[in-house]
Amino acid sequence: MASRIVAFNLNGRDVEVMVKPLTTLQTVLREHLHLTATKSGCRQGGCGTCTVLVNGEPMLSCLLPVEDIAGQQVVTLEGITPVEGLHPIQQAFFDNYAIQCGYCSPGMIMIIKALLDRNPNPTRQEVMDAIAGNVCRCTGYESILRAAEDAARRLQSA
Amino acid sequence: MAKLRGTGIAAVNYPTGMNLGGDPSQALIHATTTGTFVISLSSTDLGQGLKTVIAQIGAETLGVPFENVLIDTADTDTGPHCMGTFASRATHRVGNAVIMAAKEARKVMLEVAAEELEASPDDLDTDGQGNIYVKGSPERKIDITSVALAAHFKYGRSISGRGMYIKPKSPVDPETGKMDPDSTEAHACVVAEVEVDTETGEVTVLSLKSAYEVGCQVNPALVREQIIGGAFMGMSHALYETTAPYYPSPDHAPGSFSEYVIPGPHELPHIESVVLEYPSVNGPYGVKGVGEMTANAPIPAIINAISNAIGVRLTEYPVTPEKILRALERSPKLKQPAQTGA
Amino acid sequence: MSEVTSAVARDVKKEFHVVGKSVPRRDGVGHVTGKTVYVDDISFPGMLHLKMVRSPIHHGIIRNVDFSAAEKVPGFVRVLTHRDVPKNIYTILCLIGVGPDEEPVLAVDRVLYKGEPIAAIVAETEEAAMEAVSRVRLDLEELPAVFDVEEALKPGAPILKPWGTNYFVYEGHHCRRVRFGDVEKGFAQADYIIEEVYNTSPIEHAPTETTACVAKPEPDGRYTVYTNTQALFFTMDNTALILQVPFSKLHFVGGTVGGGFGGKVDVIVEPIATLAAMKTGCPVKFKYTREEEMRVSSTRSAWRMYFKDGVMKDGRIIARKVISYADSGAYNRHTPYAVTKHAANVAGPYFIPNVYIDAYCVYTNRQPASAMRGFGVTPASFAVECQMDKIAETIGMDPWEIRFINAYRNGDMRPHQKVVEDATLIEVMKAAAELAGHQLPEHLLKMHSWDREKA
Numbered sequence: 017m018a019s020r021i022v023a024f025n026l027n028g029r030d031v032e033v034m035v036k037p038l039t040t041l042q043t044v045l046r047e048h049l050h051l052t053a054t055k056s057g058c059r060q061g062g063c064g065t066c067t068v069l070v071n072g073e074p075m076l077s078c079l080l081p082v083e084d085i086a087g088q089q090v091v092t093l094e095g096i097t098p099v100e101g102l103h104p105i106q107q108a109f110f111d112n113y114a115i116q117c118g119y120c121s122p123g124m125i126m127i128i129k130a131l132l133d134r135n136p137n138p139t140r141q142e143v144m145d146a147i148a149g150n151v152c153r154c155t156g157y158e159s160i161l162r163a164a165e166d167a168a169r170r171l172q173s174a
Numbered sequence: 175m176a177k178l179r180g181t182g183i184a185a186v187n188y189p190t191g192m193n194l195g196g197d198p199s200q201a202l203i204h205a206t207t208t209g210t211f212v213i214s215l216s217s218t219d220l221g222q223g224l225k226t227v228i229a230q231i232g233a234e235t236l237g238v239p240f241e242n243v244l245i246d247t248a249d250t251d252t253g254p255h256c257m258g259t260f261a262s263r264a265t266h267r268v269g270n271a272v273i274m275a276a277k278e279a280r281k282v283m284l285e286v287a288a289e290e291l292e293a294s295p296d297d298l299d300t301d302g303q304g305n306i307y308v309k310g311s312p313e314r315k316i317d318i319t320s321v322a323l324a325a326h327f328k329y330g331r332s333i334s335g336r337g338m339y340i341k342p343k344s345p346v347d348p349e350t351g352k353m354d355p356d357s358t359e360a361h362a363c364v365v366a367e368v369e370v371d372t373e374t375g376e377v378t379v380l381s382l383k384s385a386y387e388v389g390c391q392v393n394p395a396l397v398r399e400q401i402i403g404g405a406f407m408g409m410s411h412a413l414y415e416t417t418a419p420y421y422p423s424p425d426h427a428p429g430s431f432s433e434y435v436i437p438g439p440h441e442l443p444h445i446e447s448v449v450l451e452y453p454s455v456n457g458p459y460g461v462k463g464v465g466e467m468t469a470n471a472p473i474p475a476i477i478n479a480i481s482n483a484i485g486v487r488l489t490e491y492p493v494t495p496e497k498i499l500r501a502l503e504r505s506p507k508l509k510q511p512a513q514t515g516a
Numbered sequence: 517m518s519e520v521t522s523a524v525a526r527d528v529k530k531e532f533h534v535v536g537k538s539v540p541r542r543d544g545v546g547h548v549t550g551k552t553v554y555v556d557d558i559s560f561p562g563m564l565h566l567k568m569v570r571s572p573i574h575h576g577i578i579r580n581v582d583f584s585a586a587e588k589v590p591g592f593v594r595v596l597t598h599r600d601v602p603k604n605i606y607t608i609l610c611l612i613g614v615g616p617d618e619e620p621v622l623a624v625d626r627v628l629y630k631g632e633p634i635a636a637i638v639a640e641t642e643e644a645a646m647e648a649v650s651r652v653r654l655d656l657e658e659l660p661a662v663f664d665v666e667e668a669l670k671p672g673a674p675i676l677k678p679w680g681t682n683y684f685v686y687e688g689h690h691c692r693r694v695r696f697g698d699v700e701k702g703f704a705q706a707d708y709i710i711e712e713v714y715n716t717s718p719i720e721h722a723p724t725e726t727t728a729c730v731a732k733p734e735p736d737g738r739y740t741v742y743t744n745t746q747a748l749f750f751t752m753d754n755t756a757l758i759l760q761v762p763f764s765k766l767h768f769v770g771g772t773v774g775g776g777f778g779g780k781v782d783v784i785v786e787p788i789a790t791l792a793a794m795k796t797g798c799p800v801k802f803k804y805t806r807e808e809e810m811r812v813s814s815t816r817s818a819w820r821m822y823f824k825d826g827v828m829k830d831g832r833i834i835a836r837k838v839i840s841y842a843d844s845g846a847y848n849r850h851t852p853y854a855v856t857k858h859a860a861n862v863a864g865p866y867f868i869p870n871v872y873i874d875a876y877c878v879y880t881n882r883q884p885a886s887a888m889r890g891f892g893v894t895p896a897s898f899a900v901e902c903q904m905d906k907i908a909e910t911i912g913m914d915p916w917e918i919r920f921i922n923a924y925r926n927g928d929m930r931p932h933q934k935v936v937e938d939a940t941l942i943e944v945m946k947a948a949a950e951l952a953g954h955q956l957p958e959h960l961l962k963m964h965s966w967d968r969e970k971a
């Protein structure tokens with residue numbers, strides 16, 4: 017099957033990639049564009065480490081053929097990381113030790129960003145619902161919940 | 175249908191390190207021209223925070239600010255041997271090696287400072303803020319950058335140190351099992367409170383209240399995260415996880431996170447812990463290993479709590495809802511519904 | 517909300533500058549920005565990908581393997597079989613004198629578990645490697661398999677090991693033994709004999725990052741291997757032995773692991789990826805899929821433990837006999853050592869004067885077990901602590917009291933003849949009871965671990 021060009025907006029910049037049909041957004045990000053903050057824990061839709069935002073909605077990039085997001089807005093963890101310092105959600109993860117091995121952290125931060133964008137003041141229950149598809153094998157989630165709540169406070173007072 | 179509540183306890187020991195053919199780790203330390211100290215290792219951080227606690231131990235022993243210490247790991251060309259990160263050994267073994275290396279480097283640092291301050295090295299101390307001063311007259315001091323520059327360009331001295339820690343091999347006596355397999359023992363006691371739904375067989379862990387004795391803590395926040403993460407994994411082992419749901423049958427082996435059952439944030443119980451610090455006899459700054467133990471004690475505590483709730487002793491894990499429903503059939507606590515047929 | 521507080525009980529009063537302080541993680545900024553480099557984030561121009569041809573059956577004879585269709589897949593580069601591996605049969609603990617060698621890097625003429633690697637395919641892309649793997653035609657003859665630790669030891673069970681038994685041999689013994697005091701005499705004196713059997717199932721480490729490495733040829737003739745092993749030198753030295761190359765030819769780089777829990781010390785991906793790099797002259801990546809991580813990578817062993825305790829009316833346990841079976845799966849990996857560690861701990865943190873332990877490392881047709889967080893002690897702690905409750909229930913004693921009465925203290929001799937010197941079991945029990953709001957009776961609160969009252 018022939019490759020074709022797909023254009024979309026990535027972290028505020030227009031990009032074009034040449035891909036075979038059914039190539040996932042994850043593969044495009046990690047292998048074609050070398051943006052490796054988006055992780056690859058399962059490629060089965062089961063871990064959430066590959067979470068990115070498409071038009072502001074959290075999506076599992078490992079299940080998403082890149083053709084399906086042609087012309088749309090994609091934001092990855094690279095896109096919310098400031099040149100200097102940290103995004104308030106990143107700072108909250110850092111300050112609350114919500115990171116151990118760190119492999120789930122990019123996906124967790126993106127899913128919490130999606131949550132806080134539409135619900136700036138979530139309850140603990142709402143945070144749990146939001147991250148329920150993201151696996152963390154290290155922390156037991158407690159510090160991640162704390163970080164999400166801390167991030168909400170920081171963003172609101174910012 | 176009923177919800178039965180129960181509590182259970184477990185008290186455990188956990189050995190730090192091992193003795194597999196001798197259990198060594200090494201560290202090398204050197205100062206750069208401007209007084210940054212590089213600790214070279216080949217040790218691995220699994221997420222528990224080794225790169226952080228080793229820098230703390232190095233900075234403390236050297237007597238320099240934490241920010242002045244860099245960890246360079248893990249590369250077999252530049253870092254000396256480390257047995258690996260397992261057996262709750264890394265902070266204990268690598269920490270001890272770093273202390274030894276840091277003492278050697280500190281000695282040179284103080285000797286150079288003594289030349290510069292025209293004092294005896296024995297009269298000097300570090301303030302942990304980047305200065306070396308004469309004990310009793312703190313105004314006579316020199317900063318570490320000046321000492322490192324002097325060492326390099328004036329005295330031709332290498333501010334460096336080598337550290338090696340080994341737990342010697344202890345062969346096991348094949349007849350009696352006599353052996354010395356570890357360095358120290360950490361301890362934990364967990365009190366679990368559960369609720370069992372007798373209709374679905376589902377267990378909710380309401381709380382895990384525990385005391386951990388881990389020697390001295392190098393970084394209490396990282397110990398706390400080990401305790402919570404470990405408690406969660408222990409709960410997961412007790413109630414959910416297995417690659418062979420009908421062991422010994424090999425069937426139904428899970429191949430994905432959707433099939434391999436691990437609890438999520440909704441299952442997080444209330445976790446409350448207290449950490450006791452009794453320094454170990456041989457750990458760096460009194461450390462004992464904490465990483466593995468945190469997942470062990472919750473398992474029997476939770477299972478004892480379920481046994482207490484349903485009035486039937488459970489003897490295996492994971493205790494899945496199916497196993498609980500089968501156990502409930504034997505429970506004196508439940509009035510058996512009238513059975514039809516055989 | 518959860519809470520962890522520190523009750524400082526240290527007798528060292530020296531104030532430290534940075535030890536004891538919750539400084540932020542050194543790797544924290546890398547983790548939250550996604551800039552931490554994990555092995556799978558590393559790639560090189562011209563890098564090839566390796567995938568395994570695996571056994572679809574639990575036990576069988578390999579009659580023939582036909583690669584002809586696989587070789588036609590666009591992007592196929594080459595296949596590696598057991599003939600390409602210089603020291604194909606090995607055991608990772610050989611570095612510390614454990615033997616004999618028994619696990620093939622690639623199966624020779626027999627497979628002992630479902631998922632066992634038979635051949636490695638190297639291709640230009642991961643997709644091509646997977647496609648080629650799916651086209652390999654295996655001609656296997658299925659043999660009866662055994663999955664239960666006790667079934668495996670019965671006469672007539674299929675024998676899995678060249679030395680003719682399904683158990684690891686410990687210096688001439690069929691199990692790791694601990695003998696302390698006289699257990700039969702203890703049973704004879706006991707008021708109660710309390711027996712139970714405890715079982716655990718195999719568990720997967722399930723780190724979010726799967727096992728992976730990239731092996732890269734360097735211009736100076738060496739090979740750099742980027743890996744997420746938990747033990748860098750251990751993995752490098754085993755790789756050199758398997759490939760029969762001088763140790764100085766290899767350079768391993770790692771230190772950052774996306775979750776290990778004991779699952780990344782088996783030296784499985786590095787030797788074959790390095791061999792592929794040697795044979796192709798290209799960098800080669802071998803990364804487990806999630807399915808391989810779940811179904812093929814080693815697990816925590818399943819255990820079966822038979823307990824028999826002799827207990828006095830006053831609660832003292834005076835004799836304990838334990839027969840344990842660890843399901844090592846098809847190969848050793850780290851289980852022979854886990855069994856030894858288990859044997860040293862399965863009497864529990866209690867002082868018991870008469871102890872008899874036989875702990876077996878048993879082979880079955882299951883994916884190999886190996887190290888996992890708690891290594892042989894997890895099942896021991898589980899069984900011991902459930903047994904303590906059973907004892908309390910049987911003799912009509914409070915579960916706290918039974919543990920206080922039997923708790924080991926400094927100066928006590930453990931069954932493996934090591935003197936206790938860092939005991940704090942009584943102290944953690946007192947602290948946990950207080951935290952849980954459980955009022956302990958005065959006579960228990962008076963106890964401590966430091967020394968035993970001279971009776």
Ligand code: FES
Pocket residue numbers: 055056057058059060061062063064065066067076077078079
């Ligand atoms: S990699 Fe996409 S969900 Fe796991």
Ligand code: FES
Pocket residue numbers: 114115116117118119120121151152153154155221724774775
């Ligand atoms: S920090 Fe390791 S998986 Fe979440």
